[in-house]
Structure formats: C-alpha cells, structure tokens
Amino acid sequence: MYVRKRGLFWHYEFFVNGKRYTGSFNGKDGSKIAKDKAEAREFAYSERRKVLDGDYRDAAEREELKRFPVFVDRVFLPFARENHSSSDHDEFRCEMLKEYFKDRGFGEITVMTVVRFINDRLESETVRRRVLEDGTAVNRKRSPTTVNKEVTLLSSIFRMAIRERVATSNPCGELPKSVRAKIPARRRRNRRLSPEEEKSLFGVGMVGRREHLRPVTEAALCTGMRKGELFRLRREDLNFGPATVSRVVNGEVWDVPSGWLLIEKSKSGRPRVIPMSRRVLEILRRLCEDVATGEYVFRSVRTGGRVNDIKKGFAGACEEAGIDNFTFHDLRHTWSSRAAEMGVPEHVRRDILGHTPGSMTGDYTHASPEEMERAMESVASYKGRRSSGLGKISAKRKAAAGSGPAAVS
Secondary structure, eight states, X not given: OEEEEEXXXXXXXXXXXXXXXEEEEBSGGGOOBOSSHHHHHHHHHHHHHHHHHTOOOXXXXXXXXXXXXXXXXXXXXXXXXXXXXXXXXXXXXXXXXXXXXXXXBGGGOOHHHHHHHHHHHHHOEXXXXXXXXXXXXXXXXXXHHHHHHHHHHHHHXXXXXXXXXXXXXXXXXXXXXXXXXXXXXXXXXXXXXXXXXXXXXXXXXXXXXXXXXXXXXXXXXXXXXXXXXXXXXBGGGBOOSSSOEEEEETTEEEEEXXXXXXXXXXXXXXOEEEEOOHHHHHHHHXXXXXXXXXXXXXXXXXXXXXXXXXXXXXXXXXXXXXXXXXXXXXXXXXXXXXXXXXXXXXXXXXXXXXXXXXXXXXXXXXXXXXXXXHHHHHHHTOTTSOSSSTTOOOHHHHHHHSSOTTEEO
16 A cells, blocks of 8 residues: 655555556545645545555545446445345335436536425325215325425435545535425324224224224334334244243344243343233134144235235225324324323333433433333233223134235235
C-alpha cells in the first residue's frame, strides 16, 4: 500500500487478492480530506478494511448505485431482510417506490419531487371498497397514515444512501410543515372490546365459516400477544411438560417454565417468555394435539404453513357481530386495559406485553413469575367473559376450518 500527494489531495493504491484498488481523499462523493500523510495512510487502511469486509464500493459501482431502484434492490432490501424484525412491509412498499422513482437517481429526487409524490399518493385509491348510503361501492382513498409510512421508508432509504456515499442530502427531512400536516402519523387508538361486544364477536361473528378464527382470537384476548407473535408460534415454543426447558435464541439461553411459552421474535427484537393461563393452555394444547397442525400452532388452510394475516376474516366477523372500528390489534389494548382494571401493576403488564421500560427505574423493576401468572389468570377470568363456549373445538368448527381447529384462512 502507498499514499502519495498529487496537487492538493492525497491518493492511495493497494492490492487485495491481486486486484488493484485506487482512489483519493478529495472530499467528493462524501469522501474524507486527509490533512497529512499519516492521516491519508490511516484512511487508506480503512478503505482496505472495507474491501476485506466486503463493504468497499469503487467509483463505477457507486455511480450505478446512485440510481434509486438499483440502490433499493442491491443495498436497502438485503439489509432490511437480514436486520429488520419483519421486512414484509418494506418489500411491498419498496416495489411501489421503485415504480414511482424508476427513472430517477438520488440527485434528481428533490423536495418538490417528494411533495408531488405525497400529493399523488393521497389522491390515489386502494383496492378496498366502501359502500355509500345509496348502496354504491367505491374504492377508498389512500390513508394519510399509509402515505406517512411510505415517506418514512423513503427517508430511511435516503439516510442509508447518504451513509453509502451515493446521495448527498435527504429531501424528506426538508418537507414544508404544510405538507407534513397532510400526512400525520397514526393517531393513538382508544379502543377496547366490551363484554357485550366480546359475546357478540364469539357468538355471532365467529360461527360457521369463521369459527376457525376463534382460537387465535381468544389467545390474543387472553395473552395480549401481537398478531405476528401468535402466527409465528411453533409447537416447540410451548412447554406443556412438568419441567422447565431451555432454548437457545441468538446465542442466549432462555428458560421456559412449565405452562409458559417462548416468544422468539417480537417487535422490540428481544425474545420473552410469558405464562399461559389455564384457558389458553387448554386451547393451545388442543391445537397442538391435532396432527394436521404441523410446525406452526396456527396453520394456514391454503399453504399448510404459517398464516400471514386474517385481516379480512376478522373484519368480516366484526361486521357480522355489529362491532365497529375494531381491529385485531385492539385485542392487545383490551388485554392491557382489563389487566389494569383488575389491578395488575404497570411493570407486570409491561413485561408480559414486551414493552421497553421508559425510565431507569423501569430498567431496574422486573415482574416475578408469580405476578405474571396471577395477571394472566386474572385477565383470562375477566368478569365479562362467558363461562363456556370460548376455546372449545366443536365438530362444526372442524368442518368449517377444513383441516382442524388450527387452520386459519
């Protein structure tokens, strides 16, 4: 390796596996400017380290990556698949962004370009339809919250492009306040399931062809687990035995006591173990005893593998039950609200739900296993719950599900 000053700037050259690498520290494309030979040599060693680690990009590759779609496919999405807890939303939103900015490089996407993108997306329609008072079905306008998520993703791509030295600025960070006001972030929901609505949901909405949704819905209502956490549950994550079992997740040992379950992958990125109430244990044990269940506790009828979503089926059940403005995630809100109503302390609810402590005191406060078990039993036996019918697998339900109670459409 050698470094040499030519004119005002220092240049470098080195070889790795017989391949020659050259460049200069002239401040262009985000490169540094070396003030003397010692610093130039330090920077050159840093560039060589990038080559050895597979992170080095020569001038030709960097020029190619300045095209927005190329960068998304070669850099951003591979990173998202490897490091994000779930890249599904990144995948389909990136497809839309690539289509919109398909002929542009990062340098061609300005603040006004992003403003036009926002306006175009707000004027676009979704595949979902709503029925007007006269009975006419029309497509819904795209939600401002959805557009906010798309712009947030676009901003993340620009930030990564800046770090990779293929972009110089992020236009999403310079949007006028009047434009930002059009795409507010999701408003905090204030919705929980009332005992009357619960009775209607299970007694009216989840009968017949929708009975197969009952186990996963009741499990969510009685545990506060997120939809994705439930869908990713495997048989091996549940401990029905009399002794504690140990599981290794990302090189870390997690003990799962008897009657508890392991949530291996959560939104926070950290696993957790939570107790199963007697009612939940009965439901999940019955599902696991069904030979058609397979690897995942909640199996898809169509694919035989992990179910991806039940949004349409759950929305249909709520509509049939006469329940308005209620989503599957609101079951998690319901669990937390009922737990608070039953006197469960905040730190216990936090540890069961998998939330991050909001203070140093919270970091030092942990729920005991006994507290968590009492909380689960307390909410599972909430006063408004029906005493029978929930969680029981009838022959009619099996017929409706097609392949047993663990099947989810």
